[in-house]
Amino acid sequence: MRCEICGKKVIGRPLRVKIDGSVMQTCKDCSKFGKVQKEPPRSVRPRMPPRSFRVREPSYEVSEEFNTTIRMAREKKGWSREDLAKKIYEKASVINRVESGKMIPDIKLARKLENALNIQLLDKIEDEQPEENISSRKGGTTIGDIAHIKRN
Ligand SMILES: [Zn+2]
Known part of the structure; x- marks a missing residue:
């Protein structure tokens, strides 16, 4: 078993560490890069958590x-x-x-x-509408120009 982060051989049980939403098996040194999971390795099929979407409040x-x-x-x-x-x-x-x-x-x-x-x-x-900004961003259009165009 090699550490999924540094590639070093892991002596003993690797640690399951949650880094950026995904669980990796790492050596003890690399476990500090994420949150160590309590479950023992391989006892349960690693369940990938759904990528957390922050609910955008208005x-x-x-x-x-x-x-x-x-x-x-x-x-x-x-x-x-x-x-x-x-x-x-x-x-x-x-x-x-x-x-x-x-x-x-x-x-x-x-x-x-x-x-x-x-x-x-x-x-x-209101949320900005990026498509509109992109389509009107031609030839060095500045934010000021866009605001001006929208006002007309
Ligand atoms: Zn490591």
């Missing part, structure tokens, strides 16, 4: 004017910061920080504010 962006939007919507409703805080189960200090722009609300908080105030804070960031 990205959201909090609008730049979030603090003004929140404050204006709150004042329109005649709520104090404490009133708003109570409605979304947050501390008034959180509202203070958000309205002063010192704190950017995370998605969870932004959603609560949106619902309580009937406003929109989150913009969904």
